[in-house]
Amino acid sequence: MTSLTDFISSLKEHAADALALALPISCAGCGMLDRNLCLSCRDSLVATVQYRELFDETSLERLPLWYAMELAEPLSGIVHAFKDQGRTSVAKALSEPLRVAMKAMYSQAREAGVTGEICWVVPPSSRAGFRQRGYSPIVELVKAVGVTPTKLLRITRTRADQSTLGRMERFHNMRGVYRARDGIKGKNVILVDDVMTTGATMLECARALRAGGAVVLGAAVLAYTPKNFQDTRREIA
């Protein structure tokens, strides 16, 4: 039999649901009322893929990379709503430009003669981040593209929040954060991420995977932040 406490807590839940339904929704990109993502913001999510090569100054290894868009409004607002405000409803729209970058990297690998299975790998979410959000944004994005990421990396230690750090500090902060799981020798991998700032996370993923014997073909990224993205990029002439 339902106790009075259960009954009251169930009433509270229903009240919270009703409140959530009554709250006005606004566009994740521009804030326009009554739209989850307005037409204009949705139409702005068009990939104009560009190619770069990231360069690891320590190992001297290169990482081919395709990105779909530069991080500017309204994309940055939509990404913020998706990653930090629980707006998972925009995953599908964000996955469209990401898909174009993933396809570009995939085609490049195939054209270079890579055969066999290619694994899609994303930077692992920290436990704290996952607990806080209840989902991993990049896993949700890649799934919205129609691909299930393969878990080939794990986190070895906690790291400082990257957003407070400068470029070189980010590289030092990331170094050795990931380790490849056993049995990945010879696996072909393409890395995927949502936002790239300095490339420190992507390069650390590549380092760990290569140390484990995987063949890292390159990376595909939804958005990169041009103002912070400096000497590690090398444009192909």
Ligand SMILES: [Zn+2]
């Ligand atoms: Zn909008």
